[in-house]
Amino acid sequence: MPELPEVQSVVDALAPEVVGRTIASVDLRRHDIVSLHAITRLAARKKSPRPAPPDLAPLLTGRTITRLYRRAKRIVFALGDDAHLYIHLGMTGHLSLPSADLTHHLPHTHLLLQLHAPARPPATLAFSDPRRFGHVVYLPPGSPPDTDLGPEPFTLSSARFHRLLTAARRPLKSALLDQTLLAGLGNIYVDESLHAAGLHPLAHTAAVTPAQSQALLRAIKRILRRAIAARGSTLRDYRTPGGDAGSFQLSHRVYDRVGDPCRTCRTPIVRIVHAQRSTHFCPRCQPPCPR
């Protein structure tokens, strides 16, 4: 459910509720969603030996959430003393603040944090995820920063973006999905951005001109900004912590619009499969060899 706009919307909704509160207790119902690094979690799937998952309770209990922010598609809880916790929502992950009487029959709920603060009512933060592609990572003080992630789109210059693109010798679609090249985009916003920039998803990154890179980055920033304002796109699972749907799906120009007329030229939108993902585009607005 989450790409950059959805994750940002979750952070924006949660921050006023959790920042400044202290974690009074931890109810970890599935320990296999936790790791010290996302990498070690993979080993769990393949029965190969891996370090035991850290016991979250002693690491988190008594710590105060000093800041909540988004990095790529991760929701980062700063815990003071340079310790951090991050939650990745995977495809169907959801964070909410259920009332106390509901917390016992929440389906697929894997982690509950009781949050206390002076002069404020207690709150519960619940992480649920039916498909369990999401995960929770505890980063002890001194953990290296996100060296595994590319730059954030909003602070990226078009000159650097152009250098990143031309260095990646692959189709635009797979390059833009690569979190180590550019952080935060997923299947929806890559398709929407390429359409807005008039670029074919299979066009080669090395063939993109500086002007096209600039147009593409501007499209990415504009679409992400508008999607955040709409609190994301709800196609099936995504909800804000308050349970509301986003509304940016109403503004999609290609994603999930196979056969519908392009909102620019009325040509039916096409769907292909590339990099294992549905890829939507307008064959007229996004010609194979642009310009």
Place this chain on the structure above:
DNA sequence: GTCCATGTTCTTTA
């Protein structure tokens, strides 16, 4: 029963 899904990583193939 079938196919599909907003994500990511590992393995296999070419």
Place this chain on the structure above:
DNA sequence: CTAAAGAACATGGA
């Protein structure tokens, strides 16, 4: 060696 493709994770909805 590299890039693309395939598979895997797990669940539910159409």
